[in-house]
Amino acid sequence: MSTNHHSVELAVESAATPAPFYRSVGDEADVFRAAARRGLPVLLKGPTGCGKTRFVEAMAHELGRELITVAGHEDMTSADLVGRFLLKGGETIWVDGPLSRAVRQGAICYLDEIVEARQDTTVVIHPLADHRRELPVDRLGTTLSAAPGFQLVISYNPGYQSILKNIKESTRQRFVAIELDFPPADIEVEVVAHEAGIDRRTAGALVRLGNAIRGLQGSPLREASSTRMLILAGGLIAEGLPVRSAVQAAIVRALSDDPDIVRALGELADGVLDVT
Template identity: 80%
Template sequence: MTGNDSRLLTPTAPFYRAVGGEADIFRAAARRGSPVLLKGPTGCGKTRFVEAMAHELGRELITVAGHEDMTSADLVGRFLLKGGETVWVDGPLTRAVRTGAVCYLDEIVEARQDTTVVIHPLADHRRELPIDRLGATLPAAPGFQLVVSYNPGYQSILKNLKESTRQRFVAITLDFPPADIETEVLIHEAGIDPSVAASLVAVGNAIRGLDRSALNEVASTRMLILAGGLVAEGLELRHAIQSAVVEVLSDDPDVIRGLGELVDALLPRR
């Protein structure tokens, strides 16, 4: 390869298989500068979807993981001491606004509601970010895209998006993909045989169909990829599922035993 080979400069596109019209909706929203709200269960591919769309659009992606201690300063920026001087340091949201990047706020409802209010002027017709500590208002650069996500089946009623926030967004609901697409994802991401991928998908779908009263979460695509990765490293399939799925879903011995029996019933007999 020569020093001018574009493959050295262009990162590989993130692997994502669209299930419905989610990519078309995102593209249309991006052309209009409309913010996007992604809803869906943990591990269903929300982050990978944003990565793939940002790559397709040719924009930098800045990701922020929401948490209960997040403040508006964590997003916007703050003054810090450097070399004996007080200097302003942009937060990730401000960097995205300045550069026209895609800013992805993952699990946004985990942050305090007074923190999420800071995105309101960015998420409506104004497309601007007030920076109170600088006494300035920063207009969004062309290409800036705001994307937020949350899991409506997981967060409690005390942790939900305010209506005044929700109504500023175009919403896209994502879910675990159909079996054929999820199998393709596992083959690609974990580097496993189709038969192994199909077995993992069968286990995942069976667990998703169980009574949720004993489980806070179900087997996600992310978990199945992790299990597949262990198989690719030489671990036996049953042991990989036990480690990457069953033991992760619960600490209750009875639940673990029940999940293990389900897995045993589903796996091909040797």
């Protein structure tokens, strides 16, 4: 019997929790609301740490929908999503996977970084992502019809796409696409200050550094300095760590293991932040 179900990361949001902090940049919230009213699936595209997950959390809260989040990974199987038979108390019982639970309960199911899962796994979502709104459960010999309120949301980082890790056209064309990116500086300052609990001046300095790193020409970095990284640095500063130490720990050393790149990023940070 497979035990991969232990590797599926789940998070459930309730409308009773405080509203997640999110600031819209364009029409992403309007598009999501319209898609939700129609029960249309949504594909979120954007770099790591730009706010895709927070956006979904905020929309689920606003709509009063339960949110079930699944973190994609290369070992994920269709059983991890749909469910499996497990041995419990001397008997074999069926246990719904997160996707089946969302379908039955009318929740939003968010499959984060879907390209990390095997392509044969993602095929299971096709009947849910078109007019059928159904989930075949082969092991039970039945098909689940999506309850009212169910919505499928998937995300991926186009910067990581490759021949082996990409979303099939047959999957992509079933979704309404929303493209997210790092927010404009004024909004990012507000987000970093709020989330890290620091003043806007310090948040502004971190955002300037983030934009400087993102703007490096011919950068060897696989990822840019994300809003998430800036918030982490701000959190360390809020805890009393010197700015330079916080930036080194949360941004510079987190972006690369190459000593030359780390040294160059450190020098850039010192210049932008005017830290010696």
